[in-house]
Amino acid sequence: MRVLSGIQPTGRFHWGNYFGAIKQYIELQHEHDGYYFIADLHALTTIRDPSLLRANVRDAALDLLALGLDPSKATLFVQSHIPEVSELYWILMTGAPLGLLERCVAFKDKEARGIKADAGLFTYPVLMAADILAYDSQCVPVGEDQNQHIEVCRDLARSFNAQFADTFVMPTARIVKDTAKVPGTDGQKMSKSYDNTLGLFEDAKELRKKIMRISTDSRPMEEPKDPDTDHLYQLYSLFATDEQRQEVRAIYERGGFGYGDIKKRLADAADAFLNPLRARRAELASDDAYVAKALEDGAHRARKVAREVLSRVQKACGLT
Numbered sequence: 001m002r003v004l005s006g007i008q009p010t011g012r013f014h015w016g017n018y019f020g021a022i023k024q025y026i027e028l029q030h031e032h033d034g035y036y037f038i039a040d041l042h043a044l045t046t047i048r049d050p051s052l053l054r055a056n057v058r059d060a061a062l063d064l065l066a067l068g069l070d071p072s073k074a075t076l077f078v079q080s081h082i083p084e085v086s087e088l089y090w091i092l093m094t095g096a097p098l099g100l101l102e103r104c105v106a107f108k109d110k111e112a113r114g115i116k117a118d119a120g121l122f123t124y125p126v127l128m129a130a131d132i133l134a135y136d137s138q139c140v141p142v143g144e145d146q147n148q149h150i151e152v153c154r155d156l157a158r159s160f161n162a163q164f165a166d167t168f169v170m171p172t173a174r175i176v177k178d179t180a181k182v183p184g185t186d187g188q189k190m191s192k193s194y195d196n197t198l199g200l201f202e203d204a205k206e207l208r209k210k211i212m213r214i215s216t217d218s219r220p221m222e223e224p225k226d227p228d229t230d231h232l233y234q235l236y237s238l239f240a241t242d243e244q245r246q247e248v249r250a251i252y253e254r255g256g257f258g259y260g261d262i263k264k265r266l267a268d269a270a271d272a273f274l275n276p277l278r279a280r281r282a283e284l285a286s287d288d289a290y291v292a293k294a295l296e297d298g299a300h301r302a303r304k305v306a307r308e309v310l311s312r313v314q315k316a317c318g319l320t
């Protein structure tokens with residue numbers, strides 16, 4: 001099965017990115033044909049500083065490799081290294097109804113927060129569709145927030161296939177229920193735009209401080225509490241073993257505990273998980289040649305597929 005997903009290099013990756021998406025990439029790479037890319041063209045809708053974008057792409061590659069993406073198993077590449085995708089984007093734009101794009105929540109949300117929309121932001125889901133369709137992707141592992149964009153992709157593919165020849169493979173989103181929407185420090189969805197993130201590779205001391213500041217309610221300590229509606233418990237359960245989870249569930253249900261104790265447990269569990277990854281990342285950071293070679297090989301493999309798909313598309317719609 002061809003699995004594909006992308007991630008924007010708009011800042012350092014957070015727990016939501018990992019547990020919602022990257023963890024799936026890494027699990028699926030063993031059994032399936034994985035294509036994973038750093039979406040630098042999408043990032044241009046927000047980053048307008050060339051050296052920052054370049055640095056972020058390198059950081060994203062290092063993070064993905066340190067987290068366990070293996071270039072000998074999966075194809076890792078940078079979105080803009082495959083120019084075929086941009087041509088496919090235009091072709092799909094010519095059949096994209098404005099109403100469909102106007103309904104996209106990600107766009108409406110940014111507009112509502114006063115971020116001035118340009119055509120790039122508005123047509124962002126069409127570029128995503130091109131990313132997915134260019135590689136005959138069947139499965140797209142993502143967090144819940146990307147589901148609507150994958151529906152748009154399916155709509156565009158379906159209407160192209162109906163209008164011209166049967167050209168595109170129909171992709172399906174893969175969303176893991178328990179980690180589809182990882183909460184941030186304030187209980188809302190973890191997101192760079194909400195300034196509520198916990199970073200995967202941020203400084204260990206800073207991270208611990210942020211964990212200790214996670215918002216909690218002010219109910220009395222002795223009152224029993226429902227772990228399933230508590231974002232601190234949700235965050236803890238990302239790292240905890242089954243046994244640890246059962247233990248903490250019992251504490252919630254019994255009452256008579258302080259949130260500070262749970263936060264300490266969370267910080268310890270996160271540290272135990274992140275420490276080996278931090279070490280691996282530091283090692284990789286001193287091997288620029290390895291990272292560059294992984295991205296170069298990845299682009300080479302990805303481009304071969306995208307060329308074939310684009311040529312099929314061009315033929316279908318009469319571009320010679």
Ligand code: TYM
Pocket residue numbers: 004005006007008009016017018019020021022039042127128131132140141142143144145146179180181182183189190191
């Ligand atoms: P991006 O960079 O915003 O996010 C990358 C991935 O992380 C997931 N994610 C979350 N999952 C669970 N809980 C959260 N709090 C959370 N925050 C982020 C996202 O759902 C995503 O899977 N448009 C995409 C990048 C992209 C793409 C594609 C993805 C470009 N082309 C083609 C799939 C297929 C994006 O902005 O992801």
